[in-house]
Amino acid sequence: MAALAAVVGIAVIVTVLWEGFETMILPRRVTRRSRFTTYFYRPLWRFWKAVGSALARRKLQEYWLSFFGPLSILLMLSIWAGGLIVGFGLLHWAAGSAVGQYGANVGLFTDLYLSGNAFFTLGLGDVVPANSLGRVLMVLESGLGFGFLALLISYLPSLNQSFARREVSISLLDARAGSPPCASEMLRRHNHELGMEALRELLQEWERWSAEIMESHQSYPVLAYFRSQHDNQSWLGALTAILDTCAVIVAGVPGTCRRQAELTFAISRHAVVDLCLVFRRQPIRGVDRLPPETLAELRSILADAGITVREGEVVDRTLTELRAMYEPHVAALAAHFNIALPPWVVTERRPDDWQVGE
Numbered sequence: 638m639a640a641l642a643a644v645v646g647i648a649v650i651v652t653v654l655w656e657g658f659e660t661m662i663l664p665r666r667v668t669r670r671s672r673f674t675t676y677f678y679r680p681l682w683r684f685w686k687a688v689g690s691a692l693a694r695r696k697l698q699e700y701w702l703s704f705f706g707p708l709s710i711l712l713m714l715s716i717w718a719g720g721l722i723v724g725f726g727l728l729h730w731a732a733g734s735a736v737g738q739y740g741a742n743v744g745l746f747t748d749l750y751l752s753g754n755a756f757f758t759l760g761l762g763d764v765v766p767a768n769s770l771g772r773v774l775m776v777l778e779s780g781l782g783f784g785f786l787a788l789l790i791s792y793l794p795s796l797n798q799s800f801a802r803r804e805v806s807i808s809l810l811d812a813r814a815g816s817p818p819c820a821s822e823m824l825r826r827h828n829h830e831l832g833m834e835a836l837r838e839l840l841q842e843w844e845r846w847s848a849e850i851m852e853s854h855q856s857y858p859v860l861a862y863f864r865s866q867h868d869n870q871s872w873l874g875a876l877t878a879i880l881d882t883c884a885v886i887v888a889g890v891p892g893t894c895r896r897q898a899e900l901t902f903a904i905s906r907h908a909v910v911d912l913c914l915v916f917r918r919q920p921i922r923g924v925d926r927l928p929p930e931t932l933a934e935l936r937s938i939l940a941d942a943g944i945t946v947r948e949g950e951v952v953d954r955t956l957t958e959l960r961a962m963y964e965p966h967v968a969a970l971a972a973h974f975n976i977a978l979p980p981w982v983v984t985e986r987r988p989d990d991w992q993v994g995e
Contacts, residue, residue: 639731646727653720657785660713661792663856677713681705682862686975699868702975706862710796714789718756721785725778726752732770751775756782799853800863806846807865807875813839816990817869817979820881821938824890828942837894843879844901850876851908858915861974867990874979877967880905881981884963885935888956889947902959909966918973920965927960927981934982 652673660674682705689701726749729736734743736751751764751771755778766772815822827836850872854861865871883902886894913920927935932953936946946952971978 639733642727643731646724646731649720649724649727653717653724654781654785657717657789661789661857674713677716678709678859681709681712689975696868698975699864703864706859706864709862710793710859714786717789718782718786721778721782722749722752722756725755725774728774729766729771732768732774736764736767736771752778755779758783796857796860799849799857799860803846803850803853803860803872804865806842807870807872810875810878811870811990814878814882815983816867816987817871817874817977818878819979819981819983820878820885821935821982823878823882824885824939824944825942828944833892833894837897840879840883840894840897840901844897844904847876847879847901847905847908851904851911854908854912855915861912861916869990871974871976873967873970873974873976876905876909877963878979880909880963880967881979884956884959885946888959889952890944891947906963906966909963909970913966913969916970916973918966918969921968921972922965924964924968926964926978927956931981932956938982 656673659672685702685705689698692698692701726745729748729751730745734745734748736743736747747764751766753759754761754764755775758779766775810818813823813826814820815826824836827833827839829835861872880902883898883905886892886898887902936948939946967978970976
């Protein structure tokens with residue numbers, strides 16, 4: 638039993654250290670399927686989302702779901718800390734519970750207490766190791782626990798910075814594309830004299846934004862669970878609106894924006910495909926977000942704004958092909974994160990968030 642406890646303890650310690658390294662430090666997507674972090678997030682998110690779906694009001698659902706990202710990080714850090722304490726406690730027990738103690742019953746519980754005392758560097762002195770091996774384990778755990786937690790906590794500000802950078806661009810999209818953003822509003826609001834040049838610059842900024850989303854959310858998938866400040870805004874909704882706009886421009890809007898729209902479309906589509914791989918979501922096909930009547934309404938809105946969208950079978954086929962490249966993937970991500978995708982055309986006129994302040 639002592640040998641088995643030692644093997645289990647070492648396995649737990651190595652697993653926790655490796656999981657922490659892969660999750661918080663390693664700047665790349667981890668494709669290994671057998672990961673504790675994966676088994677932690679999947680059932681917990683299903684439960685959290687199910688509870689949120691049971692709430693009647695959409696605002697309450699968003700409020701509930703917004704807690705998941707930050708709380709999951711705290712819970713994961715607590716589980717990792719507990720795993721290291723248990724692992725070293727098993728090693729102390731396997732070494733024969735060589736503990737010099739005062740009025741305590743020597744056993745596994747005492748070893749776990751000694752391990753927790755060492756991990757958090759409490760220095761209480763009521764339970765101390767009584768031989769060299771116990772002292773070595775205690776010193777090793779004290780240094781490892783302090784360094785492990787300090788290193789992981791030091792990465793939390795970078796997560797917050799990535800979230801803040803993401804949200805700044807989403808907030809700036811409010812006045813440019815509506816709340817929630819959509820392709821028809823984005824194009825219509827750029828119908829002024831220098832509108833196409835402004836739109837080209839906007840798409841260039843979102844080309845970089847999409848690349849940052851792809852890199853940051855692959856390295857730290859937990860960022861995808863962080864909700865935006867406003868209920869009608871989201872990183873996925875904004876990314877979908879950008880893809881919709883690029884698809885319309887590439888398919889049928891002549892002008893200087895076309896090349897930039899192609900570049901932004903390419904990296905944005907790359908982002909949603911890679912994120913589907915990260916969260917292991919299969920594309921959802923057969924969902925038509927732009928039926929013929931909505932496409933006709935889109936053309937009418939843009940024509941009234943002085944923006945010409947070419948018509949014809951070739952244009953419609955090109956637009957359909959472009960949509961097929963990303964819509965199944967954004968539909969899969971939307972279903973997973975319980976995020977509403979933006980419409981192509983605004984069905985109900987309402988003030989932007991900056992106008993109402995909520």
